[in-house]
Amino acid sequence: MSVVAHFDVHRVQYLDAGSHLVADAPALARDRAHLSALYRAMVRTRIFDAKAVALQRTGRLGTYAACLGQEAIGVCIADRMQTNDVLLPSYRETAAYLGRGVRMEELLLYWGGDERGMDFADDREDFPICVPIATQLTQATGVAAAFAYRSEARVAVAVCGDGATSQGDFYAALNLAGAWTLPFICVVNNNQWAISVARKAQSAAQTLAQKAIAAGIHGVQVDGNDPIALCSVLDVALDRARRGGGATLIEALSYRLCDHTTADDAARYRPLEEVEAARQSEPVVRLRRYLHAQGWWNADDEEALKNACSTEVDGAVERYLATPAPEPTAMFDHLYASLPAPLQAPRAALAARGSDA
Amino acid sequence: MPEITLVEAINLALARALEEDERVLVFGEDVGHNGGVFRATSGLQERFGERRVRDTPLNEAMIAGMAIGMAAQGLRPVAEIQFSGFIYPALDQLINHAARLRNRTRSRLSCPLVLRAPAGGGIRAPEHHSESNEVLLAHIPGLRVVMPSSPRQAYGLLLAAIRDPDPVVFFEPTRLYRLLRETVDDDAAALPLDTCFVLREGRDLTLVAWGASVHESLLAAEQLEAQAISAEVIDVATLSPLDMSTILASVAKTGRCCIVHEAPRSGGWGAEIAARLADEGLFSLLAPVARVTGYDTVMPLFRLEGTYLPDAARIIAAARRLLEYA
Numbered sequence: 099m100s101v102v103a104h105f106d107v108h109r110v111q112y113l114d115a116g117s118h119l120v121a122d123a124p125a126l127a128r129d130r131a132h133l134s135a136l137y138r139a140m141v142r143t144r145i146f147d148a149k150a151v152a153l154q155r156t157g158r159l160g161t162y163a164a165c166l167g168q169e170a171i172g173v174c175i176a177d178r179m180q181t182n183d184v185l186l187p188s189y190r191e192t193a194a195y196l197g198r199g200v201r202m203e204e205l206l207l208y209w210g211g212d213e214r215g216m217d218f219a220d221d222r223e224d225f226p227i228c229v230p231i232a233t234q235l236t237q238a239t240g241v242a243a244a245f246a247y248r249s250e251a252r253v254a255v256a257v258c259g260d261g262a263t264s265q266g267d268f269y270a271a272l273n274l275a276g277a278w279t280l281p282f283i284c285v286v287n288n289n290q291w292a293i294s295v296a297r298k299a300q301s302a303a304q305t306l307a308q309k310a311i312a313a314g315i316h317g318v319q320v321d322g323n324d325p326i327a328l329c330s331v332l333d334v335a336l337d338r339a340r341r342g343g344g345a346t347l348i349e350a351l352s353y354r355l356c357d358h359t360t361a362d363d364a365a366r367y368r369p370l371e372e373v374e375a376a377r378q379s380e381p382v383v384r385l386r387r388y389l390h391a392q393g394w395w396n397a398d399d400e401e402a403l404k405n406a407c408s409t410e411v412d413g414a415v416e417r418y419l420a421t422p423a424p425e426p427t428a429m430f431d432h433l434y435a436s437l438p439a440p441l442q443a444p445r446a447a448l449a450a451r452g453s454d455a
Numbered sequence: 456m457p458e459i460t461l462v463e464a465i466n467l468a469l470a471r472a473l474e475e476d477e478r479v480l481v482f483g484e485d486v487g488h489n490g491g492v493f494r495a496t497s498g499l500q501e502r503f504g505e506r507r508v509r510d511t512p513l514n515e516a517m518i519a520g521m522a523i524g525m526a527a528q529g530l531r532p533v534a535e536i537q538f539s540g541f542i543y544p545a546l547d548q549l550i551n552h553a554a555r556l557r558n559r560t561r562s563r564l565s566c567p568l569v570l571r572a573p574a575g576g577g578i579r580a581p582e583h584h585s586e587s588n589e590v591l592l593a594h595i596p597g598l599r600v601v602m603p604s605s606p607r608q609a610y611g612l613l614l615a616a617i618r619d620p621d622p623v624v625f626f627e628p629t630r631l632y633r634l635l636r637e638t639v640d641d642d643a644a645a646l647p648l649d650t651c652f653v654l655r656e657g658r659d660l661t662l663v664a665w666g667a668s669v670h671e672s673l674l675a676a677e678q679l680e681a682q683a684i685s686a687e688v689i690d691v692a693t694l695s696p697l698d699m700s701t702i703l704a705s706v707a708k709t710g711r712c713c714i715v716h717e718a719p720r721s722g723g724w725g726a727e728i729a730a731r732l733a734d735e736g737l738f739s740l741l742a743p744v745a746r747v748t749g750y751d752t753v754m755p756l757f758r759l760e761g762t763y764l765p766d767a768a769r770i771i772a773a774a775r776r777l778l779e780y781a
Contacts (some may be wrong), residue, residue: 182526193608218563226526226559230551237552238526240532247530249479254524264545270517353478387473431599432558435620438649440696446635 104277107304109351110331111321113320116378118385119326126326130394134222136177137395139384140169143193144382145407146202147356148413150192150209154360154406158419159242162209163189167355170381171287172257173420174328175195178336179255184241186225186234186256191289194257198224202414203421210423213432232258232265233450235284238270242280242345242358253281253339271314282345283335287322288355290376294367310347322350355380426451456635465495465571465627466605468613469533475501475643476531479617481508483535483571492537493573493632516571519545519570523552526622537628539574542584544589551623553557554597566622569613574602574711575667575717576764577630585629586754587718589665589694592624593695593727600694602626604669610639611646618645631678635670636724646691651701657687660711660777663702663728665691668715668765675770680773684778693763694724702728704737710741711777715765722747734737742780745773 112123119127126132145164153159165172168190176197177183187194195205201222208227218224225241228234237254245252262268263286275282284308303309309319316338317380320331328350335346352446355378357364364373389395430437430445437445459467471559472479481496481503487510490497500508511518515536522532536542542549549570556566576585593600601616601623609627616623629781647653654669655676662672669690676686687705691697712732714725729744747765755763 186524213559214561216559217563223528225564226556228552229627230547233516233520233547233552236520236548237524237527239517240521240526241528242524243521244525244528244530266514267516267520267547270512270514272518274512274517291568292606294525339630397556431558432562434557435562435607439700440649 105187105308107308107317107319109319110327111322111324112326112330113324113388115384117384117391118255119388122298124330126329130392132249133385133389134327134394136173138165139177140193140382140385141403142194142407142410143169144171146196146403146411147192150206151356151360151410153206153415155205159206159209161212161252161359161361164357165190167376168352168382169193170325170328170405171285171322171350174325174332175257178329178332183253183255183336184223186238186241186254188258188262189227189236189243191257199351200224202411203417206414206418207421208384209337212420214301214423215423217322230388232262232267233273234258236264236267236274238284239274239280239282242275242282242356243278245281246278247391253283253336255285256445257285257287259292260286260290260297261295261300263309264287264300269313270347272310272347273316276314279344281339281341281342283339284345284347286347286349287352288349289352289359290353291364291368293358293362305349307347307349311441315345317347317349319349319351322352323379323384325381325385326453353380388397394412427449458636458638459606460633460636461603461606461609461627462495462632463655464610464639465613466497466499467608467639469496469499470502471641471643472531472533472614472617473499473507475619476478477494478531480509480525480530481533482511484511484513484537486510486535491535493629495571495627496535497584500599501674506672506712515541516530516544516548519548519553522568522570523548523556523566524578524721526566527556531567533569533571536570536572538584539572539588539649540714542588549592549598549622549624550595557595557621558560563596565620567620569616569623569625571625571627573632574626575628575634575728576754576760577632577667579760580629582726582756585760587716588722589626590718590722594722597622598695599623600626601648601690601692602628602666603695604628604631604666604690605635605637605642606692608646608652608692611644612648612672614643615645615648617745619648626666639703649696649698651688651694651698652689652692653684653701655688657709658684659709660713660774661689661702661705661709662686662713662715662770663689663691663738664715665694666717668678668717670753671765671767672715672770675767675774678767678771679774684774697727699728699731699735702732703739705749706736706740708730708741711779711780713745713747713770713773714739717772719765720746721726742777745777747773
C-alpha cells in the first residue's frame, strides 16, 4: 500500500479573540486607515441590521435575515473585490451588499416585499438575494465561465452558509470550477447553525474547507471574525483567480449571534451559554479593542460613527417607507423582455381592476 | 437542396447561431467530440473549437445553473440536457431562477438561455428516456416552452429560441429525429415564438398537438380525408406562453376539437387548452372537447410504448366520435 495523495487544511488567524495580534501578521495589521474603514463598515452594517429587525418587530418590514456577528465576512469580501467582479450572495450578506454600493433603502424595499429592491441603482451586475440554498454557486460558475470565455480578469464571488455545503449544487459548482479552472471563489459563512441544525449534525467532515480537496481546488479555513485574516485569504484567492490560477473555497468561521430570521427563535434549539461564549469573539468588539489598543480609536470616534450611521439609516428608512407600492401590472412587466401576446389580455384585465379592487 | 432530418436541422441551426453570434456557447454532457448522444451537436466542436462547444461534468443542476450565470453576463448559452427524463435536478434552477431572474431584479438582469432536451417516446429506449414532462415547465411563468414537429420547424424555432432575450426550454421529439426528411433552407430565418401554426386546413374538426403527436395528427388527417372528414391540424409549437387565439379561431370554424399529446392525461397541457376552450370558445363547440393522450400511468418500458403513445388510429376514432355530435 502506498500514499497516492496527501492534503493539508490550513486555518488562518492574525487577530485572535482577545484582539491580540499573532506573529507574522500582514501589513494590514499596521494600516490604521484601512482597518478603521473596515471597522466603520462593520458598525454601519450592524446599525442597519438592528434597525431592520426593529422595523420587522413593529410591522414595517417583512421577514428579515439578520447578520449579527458575521459582519466581518461580508465587509471584507466587498472590501477586497474589485468593482467589476460579481457577487452572488445568499440572503445573509447585507454587509457585502452595503459594501458593494447597494443602497440601504433598496435592501429594505426587498425585505419589505417589493421586487424593486433588487434593481440596484449603483450595482448593476451583482446577483440578487438567493433564497434557495446553494443554487447561486452553480450560477457563479457560469458567471466565472463568462469571464474566462471573454478573457476578462474578473472573479465571481459566491457566499453561502454552512448548511449549503450539504447541497448538490455546492459540490457541483466546486467540481466544475476545478475541472474548468474557473475564476470562482466560494466563501462559506460557517455561522455554526443552519436554522436549528448544528454544524456537527450537518457533516462529519472535520472542516468544510476540506470539501475543496475532492474538487481539486484550493481550500482554506479562516477566522471569519478576524478582518485581517479574512482580507489576507481573500487577496490570495482573488489574485490567483484573476491570474487564471483557478478557484478557492474559503470556510470563514463565525457565529450567528441572532436568530436565523425574524421568524425564528433560536432559544428553542441552542443553549444561551454557547451564544454568550461566541459573543466573546465577535468581530466588531474584537477590532474595536485592537484599534483602541493601537491608540487609533477613542470613545469620541465611536460616538461620532454611531451617530453618523444612525442618521444614514434613518434617512434610508424614511425613503423606504415613503416609496409607494408598485403598480399591480408590474407583476406582468418584468416576466419577459416584452410582454408576449397571450399575456396582454390578462394584464389589461388586471389594469382595469385597479389597485384597490 | 438536400432533404434533412430533424436532428440535422437542429445541428444546422446550432451551427448558424454559433456562426452569427460570438455570444452563443454550446455545452452539455457528451456534446463535444462525441457530438451528442443523438449527434445533434455533431461536428460543432471541430468547427467552432472547445471554447464554444464544450463537454461539461455530468450534473444537470450545474448545467442549468451555469447557463443562468452565463446568460446573466450577456452570453447566449445553449445547453443540452441529455434526455428530458433527466431534467429534474435542473428544475430548481429553471423554476426558481431562470424563470425569475428578470422579474426578481426588475429587468436589471436577464436570462437569455436555451435548454435543449430530447423528449417523448417511440424509440425503444431504456427507462427514463421516453418521458413527456413538458407540462411541468409550461406551468411556469417566465419560461418559454417550445417543441418543434418537423425539420423546418426545428430549424426556425431553435434559431428563434436562441435569439430570444428570455429563457427557453426546447424539447426535441426523439421519435422525429430521423423519421422524416424535408428541405430546410439554411437562411438564418427564425420562425415566430408564442404562435401556433396551422399546418393543414380543414372544416370539420381541429386537431391540436405538439412534437411527435403533430406527425400522428397529420397522418390521421390524411386518413380522415379519405373518409370525407376534413381535419384542421394545429402545431402548438410554443406551449407556453400559449397562443389560444389561433386555436379559438380554428374551433370557431370547425366546432370540434381533439387535443393530442403523449404525456399523461390528467393535468396535461391538453387540460389547459380544453379549459380555455370551455371558457372562451364554448359557443363555438358542437361537441365536447376530446383528448387523445398517454394514460395516467407511468410511461411503460418499450414493449408497451406503442400501446401507450397516441397514434393515428386512436386520433381517428376520437375524431369520428366527435363527428357523431350533429
